[in-house]
Every structure is written in structure tokens, then in C-alpha cells.
Amino acid sequence: FGDFGFSLAYNMASGFLLYYYTNIVGLPATAVGVIFLVARLMDAVIDMAVGIAVDKTRSRWGRTRGYILFMALPYALLFVATFSVPAWGQTAQLVYAFLTFKALGILMSLGSIPYTALMPMMTDSQADRLKLSGARSIGTSVSVVVGTAATTPLVGRIGGGDERRGFLGVAVLFGAVSLIALTALFR
Numbered sequence: 001f002g003d004f005g006f007s008l009a010y011n012m013a014s015g016f017l018l019y020y021y022t023n024i025v026g027l028p029a030t031a032v033g034v035i036f037l038v039a040r041l042m043d044a045v046i047d048m049a050v051g052i053a054v055d056k057t058r059s060r061w062g063r064t065r066g067y068i069l070f071m072a073l074p075y076a077l078l079f080v081a082t083f084s085v086p087a088w089g090q091t092a093q094l095v096y097a098f099l100t101f102k103a104l105g106i107l108m109s110l111g112s113i114p115y116t117a118l119m120p121m122m123t124d125s126q127a128d129r130l131k132l133s134g135a136r137s138i139g140t141s142v143s144v145v146v147g148t149a150a151t152t153p154l155v156g157r158i159g160g161g162d163e164r165r166g167f168l169g170v171a172v173l174f175g176a177v178s179l180i181a182l183t184a185l186f187r
Contacts, residue, residue: 002115003139005072005181008174009079010108011147013101016167017082021097024164025085031094039102046106050113064114064121065186071111072182076175078104083171111182147174 021032059066082100085093119132151170158173159166 001139001181001185002068002112002118003136004143005139005178005185006075006108006112006115007140007143008147008181009075009171009178010104011144012151012170012174013079013082013104015148016151017101020083020167021085024167025093025097027090027093027097032097035094035098035101039098039105042102043105043109047109047113050109051117054114054117061186062121064118067110067114068182069186071107072179072186075104075107075111075182076179078107079175079178080168080171083167115185 018029018032018036021027022029054063054067057063057066061069078100082104085096085100088096119129119136122132123129154170154173155163155166157166158169
């Protein structure tokens with residue numbers, strides 16, 4: 001559930017956000033490229049900060065599960081917001097695109113880094129870790145297939161020829177599925 005829940009939304013964003021921003025919203029490709037570059041460069045610092053925070057966390061849910069619980073709903077909602085660029089002026093749309101994409105990455109870090117740290121905390125058994133790792137790989141693989149291969153047909157079906165509406169509909173669907181998967185992961 002963890003890899004599927006985190007990766008489904010993020011695979012769709014990684015695979016289609018450039019197209020959405022440039023072809024649907026009409027943002028300049030160069031500006032979108034800069035947004036992606038700056039956001040990715042910021043990830044290195046953010047990921048380290050999240051790792052340090054997880055190491056210092058003590059809660060009734062342990063060091064990691066609270067992050068998963070409290071990140072799940074904002075992650076799903078922000079994913080939908082990422083594919084909901086308002087019809088504002090281009091500068092405002094670029095700011096919106098950067099803020100929502102970067103915030104999505106931060107929430108991804110706030111959930112996936114604690115989730116990744118969870119496996120070695122669960123067991124010292126190498127055999128159990130291999131089984132858990134195999135299950136994670138299945139979740140990732142399924143999310144890649146669904147988040148990439150199924151997106152375009154779903155955009156067409158849900159949007160009925162309106163790609164903006166189709167992308168938003170798929171984002172709502174995938175956001176809901178991610179939320180269910182992440183809630184199940186917490187439980």
C-alpha cells in the first residue's frame with residue numbers, strides 16, 4: 001500500500017505535469033523546466049531535513065507512522081491542486097505551479113522518507129526484509145503502470161474530449177486511491 005499510495009500520484013505528476021503545464025495550461029516550456037529544476041534542487045535539502053526530523057520524532061505511533069497519517073490527506077488534496085491551475089495571468093500561474101509542485105514534493109518527502117525508514121524498524125530478519133522489499137516493489141510497479149499507462153485513456157474517458165477536465169478528474173481519482181492506500185498503510 002505504501003509504495004502504491006505514494007507513487008501513484010507522483011508517477012502521474014512526473015509523467016504528465018510537463019504536458020499539462022505546457023499544452024493544457026499554456027505555460028512556457030522554459031519556465032516550467034526552471035520550476036522543475038529549482039524544485040528538484042531544493043529536494044536534496046528538504047529530504048535531509050525530513051530524515052533528521054524522523055530520527056528525532058517520538059510519538060504514540062512511533063517515529064514514522066504519524067508522518068504517514070498526517071501527510072496522507074494533504075498529499076492527496078495537493079496532488080489534485082497541482083492539476084487545477086486556475087485561469088489567472090501567466091505569472092500567477094507560474095507561481096501557483098511552482099508552489100503546488102514544490103509542496104507536493106515536500107509532502108512526498110514527509111511521507112515516503114518515514115515510510116522507507118519503517119522497514120528496518122520492523123524487523124532485524126534479513127528474510128523478512130527481503131519479503132517486505134519484494135512487496136514494496138510490487139506496489140511501485142503497479143503504480144508505475146497505472147500512473148502512466150492508464151492516465152491518458154482515463155483523461156480521455158473522464159474528460160470526454162476536454163483534457164483539462166480529464167486531467168483534473170484523473171487527479172481526483174488517483175488522489176482518492178492514494179489516500180485510501182496511505183490510510184491503510186498507517187493502519
